[in-house]
Amino acid sequence: MPEGMLIVLSGPSGAGKGTLCSQLLKRRPELVLSVSVTTRPPRPGEIDGVSYYFTDEARFKKMIDAGEFLEWAKVYNNYYGTPKKFVEEQLKQGKDVILEIDIQGARQVKKNCPNAVFIFILPPDIEELKKRIIKRGSENKESFDLRVKSAEEELKAMYDYDYAVVNDVVEEAVKKLESIILAERCRVKRNKELLQLVRKEGCQS
Amino acid sequence: MPEGMLIVLSGPSGAGKGTLCSQLLKRRPELVLSVSVTTRPPRPGEIDGVSYYFTDEARFKKMIDAGEFLEWAKVYNNYYGTPKKFVEEQLKQGKDVILEIDIQGARQVKKNCPNAVFIFILPPDIEELKKRIIKRGSENKESFDLRVKSAEEELKAMYDYDYAVVNDVVEEAVKKLESIILAERCRVKRNKELLQLVRKEGCQS
Numbered sequence: 182m183p184e185g186m187l188i189v190l191s192g193p194s195g196a197g198k199g200t201l202c203s204q205l206l207k208r209r210p211e212l213v214l215s216v217s218v219t220t221r222p223p224r225p226g227e228i229d230g231v232s233y234y235f236t237d238e239a240r241f242k243k244m245i246d247a248g249e250f251l252e253w254a255k256v257y258n259n260y261y262g263t264p265k266k267f268v269e270e271q272l273k274q275g276k277d278v279i280l281e282i283d284i285q286g287a288r289q290v291k292k293n294c295p296n297a298v299f300i301f302i303l304p305p306d307i308e309e310l311k312k313r314i315i316k317r318g319s320e321n322k323e324s325f326d327l328r329v330k331s332a333e334e335e336l337k338a339m340y341d342y343d344y345a346v347v348n349d350v351v352e353e354a355v356k357k358l359e360s361i362i363l364a365e366r367c368r369v370k371r372n373k374e375l376l377q378l379v380r381k382e383g384c385q386s
Numbered sequence: 387m388p389e390g391m392l393i394v395l396s397g398p399s400g401a402g403k404g405t406l407c408s409q410l411l412k413r414r415p416e417l418v419l420s421v422s423v424t425t426r427p428p429r430p431g432e433i434d435g436v437s438y439y440f441t442d443e444a445r446f447k448k449m450i451d452a453g454e455f456l457e458w459a460k461v462y463n464n465y466y467g468t469p470k471k472f473v474e475e476q477l478k479q480g481k482d483v484i485l486e487i488d489i490q491g492a493r494q495v496k497k498n499c500p501n502a503v504f505i506f507i508l509p510p511d512i513e514e515l516k517k518r519i520i521k522r523g524s525e526n527k528e529s530f531d532l533r534v535k536s537a538e539e540e541l542k543a544m545y546d547y548d549y550a551v552v553n554d555v556v557e558e559a560v561k562k563l564e565s566i567i568l569a570e571r572c573r574v575k576r577n578k579e580l581l582q583l584v585r586k587e588g589c590q591s
Contacts, residue, residue, distance in 0.1 A: 345577055345580055367550060
């Protein structure tokens with residue numbers, strides 16, 4: 182069975198990648214979402230094991246030491262990480278796996294899994310980004326300023342990505358994500374079986 | 387205005403790329419088809435200026451000498467070529483242009499326009515390919531054998547393409563082509579304006 186594809190959705194905090202990700206999963210139920218582990222406290226409505234696996238710092242650090250993360254990052258004094266085992270198992274079963282992670286994490290995935298698809302989610306503009314962060318409302322002033330500055334820095338990371346999707350109209354942005362995934366499945370380099378078929382067929386007659 | 391994208395649909399003769407191309411153009415009216423010039427006689431139903439610009443060998447050779455082709459090839463004793471001027475004008479106007487050309491021609495485009503998108507159309511299998519060529523019915527035995535042998539050779543060219551689309555179910559294949567085009571429009575490297583915006587925004591605040 183051909184291996185699945187690892188799809189990294191990343192971008193500045195507050196670009197709306199969470200919304201896009203959940204809409205994408207609704208429209209493409211064959212995709213598997215990797216649930217991250219975090220030490221950040223749950224926000225209202227977040228469910229353990231669905232939104233994140235919530236844990237404490239001591240346990241998180243043990244997981245780091247045991248090499249259990251595909252990537253991990255410390256963002257705004259909280260830890261976030263992707264459990265390696267789950268992702269590898271799903272890929273082996275031929276499933277396409279979505280990672281919705283921050284930019285630090287995406288950089289590590291790029292190093293470890295250069296064949297993954299890297300998609301950068303952009304807010305319509307910086308002003309819009311600030312509004313979204315304000316709306317989220319769970320931050321104090323200091324934490325807010327830190328996030329905005331970091332977001333601006335992070336925009337520059339786009340250069341290292343394969344695709345950029347501006348999250349202006351959610352419906353449109355989700356359609357673009359879908360197209361990117363369908364297109365990547367057609368990449369010659371991802372179709373080893375097709376290549377073998379061609380080699381075989383090409384030598385007949 | 388950002389420049390349009392050059393999209394090359396190619397593949398072995400008889401893979402059904404003509405059908406896919408016309409279906410794609412129906413679903414994506416913003417795409418512009420480049421009409422080729424050929425010395426091959428019209429088949430029943432083909433219209434000059436729509437299917438091809440039909441011309442004679444002397445005139446075609448003059449066009450070669452004048453450097454009027456983006457690519458040209460001699461296939462089965464007939465010449466085929468893409469007029470350069472039309473394609474360049476459309477791209478400058480920001481239009482995405484489709485070239486439906488044979489593999490020799492695609493090789494030349496790859497040299498001259500490395501940023502084009504290269505899509506290889508595959509027949510479901512070699513047997514199917516043979517059937518399609520037989521159905522076409524305008525060939526004698528010699529010409530038929532030449533085409534089949536050449537098709538098998540040409541399958542190997544797939545390695546140099548970005549995408550491979552198997553033409554088993556037309557509807558599905560067209561959807562894949564659409565997705566590839568939508569996805570390529572999101573490529574970071576194709577979004578210079580976005581990159582400039584990021585650079586500018588990234589330095590503010």
